[in-house]
Amino acid sequence: MPPNAQAINGQARRSIGERPSLRQATLVLPSGERVKGNVTFGPPSPRDGVFEEQRSPLLGEYAVSPEKQQSSVQRSIQYVKRRGQDTLAFANSRTGRGVFKCSIAYLLGSMATFVPWIYHSLGKSGGKHVVATITVYYHPARSIGSACEALICSMAAWLYVAAVSFSSMGVSILFGKSLDLIVVGHVIVLIVFCGGGLGFVGWVKQRYSHAVVNISCSLAALALITVLTKEGAVQVAQFSVEKVNQELKMVLMGVAFSTITSLLLFPVSACKDLRADMIRMTDLFGDVLAVITRGFLTGSDEELQSQDYADAYANYKKIFASMSKNLKEAKREHYVLGSEKSGWSQLTPRSRTMLESLDETPEVRSIETNDPVEMDFRVLSDDDSNSLPPIRSPSDIFTRFIAQLGPSMVGED
Known part of the structure; x- marks a missing residue:
């Protein structure tokens, strides 16, 4: 074999059997430990002393989140769970309970329209849907004290409607049948009872400006308009209590549904x-x-x-x-x-x-100004107060206050 061929075969064996050594470098781990390893551009091997945490990205945002690694079914299940938890939290909140109570009260009020025996018990004339409207007006998502207030205001509104309705019927009968002046009676009813009666309702609403009072005024106005203009008893000079009794039954039924729901389901104190x-x-x-x-x-x-x-x-x-x-x-x-003696009497005076x-606490404003502020200080001597510096800023007030606290250093003559 020629010498050149032997040299070539020897170099080939050295390149195959022997791997040239790479330069080692020292690495400092986050824990402070120093590790030596070979510098290579290939994937690291366990024998190089490189830990798994060193192969993780330096910024967490580049890492793949567990949500992306999950399947679509798992993500859908988690989404449904989160929505269910949010819904349950809203249902247990005060607002959610109020919505539930209002829904129950409106369901009970709607029975006056769809349940036959309740519908017939309210009379032959229409307008039975007013029961459901009253449950919305006096909604049960209120406190116990507010529910009692709503009951009182609703009864006061009905008494006013009854008084105005019966008075207008009496005037119409007097001028229509006794004096034979039906037109004059209609004019009086129009001016006094329609104008004056509804005007008084509007005045009460503006005078008190209270939520329950406003609702009662609206209810009274609707009832008055129905009796005075739609029923027909006033126009023909007749005395009829059918519509007034129906209004009373509907008011009592609507307020009863709302009050019972407010007291029995999640009462609010x-x-x-x-x-x-x-x-x-x-x-x-x-x-x-x-x-x-x-x-x-x-x-x-x-x-x-x-x-x-x-x-x-x-x-x-x-x-x-x-x-x-x-x-x-x-x-x-x-x-x-x-228990008004043990509860309210102690809260009222103080x-x-x-x-x-x-x-009535006044808003605090800055008193900084270019001109001295004249203030009335009651001091023992007017001469001492005149010798003090004028007040131009809040710090001058404090300085003058300290000066007035100290004893006088001026000797008496």
Whole structure:
């Protein structure tokens, strides 16, 4: 064999049997441990000392999320579970329970239209759907005190409708049959009872501006319009109680359905809501006082102009309105339960005074100005007050206050 061929075969054997050594490098793991390994551009091997965590991407957003690795069926199941949990949470909330109570009350009110024996018990004339309308007006998603208030206002509205209706019928009969002046009777009914009666309802609605009173006024207006214009007894000078009795039955039935649903299904107590509002009111008022005190001590109004103070004051105004409403409803609950001496009598003298005084708290404004502010300080000596610097900023108020606290260092002559 020629010498050149032997050299070539020897180099081939060395290249096949022997692998040239690569340069080693030192790696520092996140734990602080140093590991030596060969530098290679191929996939790492376990003997190189490279751990599994080093092959994970540095940024987690590039990693494949478990949701993407799941199948479409598993994702659908998880979506249904999340929606079911959200639905269950809404159903257990106060809003969800209120919707459920309103649905039950409307279902009971609709029975006056679709159940034959209830339909016939309300009379021969139409308008039985008003029972369901009343359950919507006096909805059961209210507190016990508000439900009692709704019952009182609805009965007052019916009594007013009965008084105006019977009076208009009496005037029509007097002028139509006794005096034979039916036209004059119609004019009086139109001016006095239609105009005056409905005008008084509108005045009461604007005067009180209360949710339950507004609903009662609307109900009374609808009943008056039906009796005075649609029934026909006033026009022919006859006395009829059929429509008035039907209105009474429908009002009682609708309010009864709403009240029973409100008391039996998830009842809401205004006393508990009042306690919760008082706790939140105290916390917010403490935050407001802390900000005002901090601004006075630092002599700056930056705290009073901050967003936190504005949010706290806005939340305070909202809770005050809710607290005033719950205070009135809690009063009626105590009257119904017969515990007005132990409950409402203790809340009236101080709580209401505190609420009214807090509501009248003036807004704090900056007094920084270029001109001195003349303020009335009652001091022992007018000469000492004149020697003090004028007030141009909140810090000057605090300085003058400290100066007035200290004893006089001027000796007596």
